[in-house]
Amino acid sequence: MTELRTRGDVLRESRQRDSREKRAKVVSAVDSMKTTGDPITMLGVARAAGVSNWLVYQPEIKQYIEDARTSQARKVARDETGGTRASAVGLAVDLELARGEIRMLRQERDRLKEVVRRNLGQELDKAGTGDLTTRVNELLTSNQRLEDELAKVTIARDDLKQSLDAATEEVATVRMAMTQIMRDANR
Helix, strand or coil, X not given: CCCCXXXXXXXXXXXXXXXXXXXXXXXXXXXHHHHHCCCCCHHHHHHHHCCCHHHHCCHHHHHHHHHHHHHHHHXXXXXXXXXXXXXXXXXXXXXXHHHHHHHHHHHHHHHHHHHHHHHHHHHHHHHHHHHHHHHHHHHHHHHHHHHHHHHHHHHHHHHHHHHHHHHHHHHHHHHHXXXXXXHHHHC
């Protein structure tokens, strides 16, 4: 009888398979770079393997790459001591290549800085928009509450004004009646 696999099991197996495939790509890329004599760098391996920079810095992968770099450096040293010493032209070419790589790395650094800056700005804009939306909603609610209170106070004022007018009229009527009574009493 076969056992039923849960979604978690399927997902775990899929991630493990992807991980093994990516690690195999890194090993293959390093071996290829050793064979062709390309300089083995962390960034170069990540690009050649088509994986993230994070993966090449994992301890077992990093160790494999470092071992390959050491092996490559020893081979270059053996070649140099074997009578194939670098000439001034060769050193100038190496220097120019190194400068080109430095230039390329600086450009990539600047590009990545800009991407981070832009993403951070977008996140801040989103957070700012959310805060502004919340604040506007609070102000609208407060404004509506104040308008409702103003309407109630206006109604109360109008009622009091009518009561005052009625009381003033009543006082005037009573005064006239008192004046009339006083005149009649004095006659």
